[in-house]
Amino acid sequence: xxxxxxxxxxxxxxxxxxxxxxxxxxxxxxxxxxxxxxxxxxxxxxxxxxxxxxxxxxxxxxxxxxxxxxxxxxxxxxxxxxxxxxxxxxxxxxxxxxxxxxxxxxxxxxxxxxxxxxxxxxxxxxxxxxxxxxxxxxxxxxxxxxxxxxxxxxxxxxxxxxxxxxxxxxxxxxxxxxxxxxxxxxxxxxxxxxxxxxxxxxxxxxxxxxxxxxxxxxxxxxxxxxxxxxxxxxxxxxxxxxxxxxxxxxxxxxxxxxxxxxxxxxxxxxxxxxxxxxxxxxxxxxxxxxxx
Numbered sequence: 001x002x003x004x005x006x007x008x009x010x011x012x013x014x015x016x017x018x019x020x021x022x023x024x025x026x027x028x029x030x031x032x033x034x035x036x037x038x039x040x041x042x043x044x045x046x047x048x049x050x051x052x053x054x055x056x057x058x059x060x061x062x063x064x065x066x067x068x069x070x071x072x073x074x075x076x077x078x079x080x081x082x083x084x085x086x087x088x089x090x091x092x093x094x095x096x097x098x099x100x101x102x103x104x105x106x107x108x109x110x111x112x113x114x115x116x117x118x119x120x121x122x123x124x125x126x127x128x129x130x131x132x133x134x135x136x137x138x139x140x141x142x143x144x145x146x147x148x149x150x151x152x153x154x155x156x157x158x159x160x161x162x163x164x165x166x167x168x169x170x171x172x173x174x175x176x177x178x179x180x181x182x183x184x185x186x187x188x189x190x191x192x193x194x195x196x197x198x199x200x201x202x203x204x205x206x207x208x209x210x211x212x213x214x215x216x217x218x219x220x221x222x223x224x225x226x227x228x229x230x231x232x233x234x235x236x237x238x239x240x241x242x243x244x245x246x247x248x249x250x251x252x253x254x255x256x257x258x259x260x261x262x263x264x265x266x267x268x269x270x271x272x273x274x275x276x277x278x279x280x281x282x283x284x285x286x287x288x289x290x291x292x
Contacts, residue, residue: 002046002154003288008176010210011145016048016153018144019287020175022160022168022193023182024201029060029221030181032257032267034159036280039094039266041155041289042113048155049114049148051140052096053077054170057118063094064264065117069102076119081139082128087147090116097264110266118159125167137166138209140174164198167205172202173209177216184220184235189242192218199232213270215286221246249282 001007005017010171021030031054036048052059057067075085092114099106129136144156158171172178178194196215203211220239240247252275260270271277284290 003145003286006176006212008141008144008174008210009212010141011148013150013252014144014153015150016155018156018158018174018176020158020160020171020178021098021181022172022178022195023162023180023188029053029095029219029251030162031062031159031262033179033181033219033251033283034157035059035140036257036267037284037287037289038112038155038157039113040268040277040280040284041287042094042110043268044284044289045156045292046289047112047114048153048157049091049116052118053075053122053167054118054124054159054161055120057120058261060088060117062250062261062264062266063092063115063117064090064097064102064107065115066102067120070117076121077116078119078121078125080116080143081122081125083139087116087143092117094266096266096269107264110269122161122167126165130145130167130168137170138173140170141211144174150278164195169202171200172213173206173211175213178213179217179219180215181219181221182239183222184232184239186235189235189239193264214248217248218243218246219251219283221251222253229264248286249279251276251279 001015005081007015008018021034038048050059067227079085080090089131091114094109094110094115096110097106098108100170158175160168178199180192182192220236253277256271256276257267257273260267263270267277
C-alpha cells in the first residue's frame, strides 16, 4: 500500500487508493497530471489502471489509442459502464510511441500500467445513468469491487470529464482521493471549494453504500512567476494559505508537455530531464510513489 491511503471502504480487499483527477472546468491539466504522474509511478515499479472517463479521450490518444485507428467493436469504458464488457475485456497496456504508424510495432508497452480507453459515447453517460435507476451510479464501484483482483494493483486512477453530472457523481462514488486541478484564478478557487462541498454532501448521502472519498490533494496548473503579475501571485498565495500541505508542487506551462502529447509519448519518457519532469517527480514523491 502506498503512503497512508485507505483502500475503498466498499473494496478493502484491493488495498489500493483510487485517485480521481477532477474539476468542473476544462483545460486545467487533469490529463497531463494523470498521464505524467502515473506513468512516472509505473516507471518506479508501481502497478495501476487508468480509467479514461473524459469525453475527449485525450488520455487514450496520449497512449496511442486514437479512436480513428481502433478496430470497430473494440470495447471501451462505455461498454464497461453499460455492463456489455468486463474489466478484462477493456484493459489495454499503456504504451509510448517508438516509430511512425499505427500497428503494435509502432509502440512500446509501459510495464505495469493499463488503460481503460475513453469513448465519445460517454457524452451520453449522464442520461444513460439517470434512466438506468438510482443504483446505476455505482457502476464503477461495482467494477472495482468485483473485478479488480486482490494484490493486482498499487493504485487506480480516473481521468474525469470537465463537468459535474451523474457520470462525475458515479466516479466520485468509486474514488477514495480526489486531486482537484485548478488554475490561479478566482473562479478556479471558488470551483475547488464548491467541489469540496459536493464531496461532503456525497459522503453524507451515500454513506450506506460505503462511499468514502476525500478532497485529498490540490494542484495548480499554469502557475505564474511574479513577473507575470501580482494577481496570479495573490491567487497562488491564497491557495497555499488555504490548502497548506495538501497543495502539490505547482505546474507551469511548458512546451515539452504539448510536444509529448503530440508525439504520443508520456512526459517521463519524452523529456525525463526537463524542468517539468522535476516537478512531476516531486508530485509523485508527495503522492507516495517514492523510488523503490
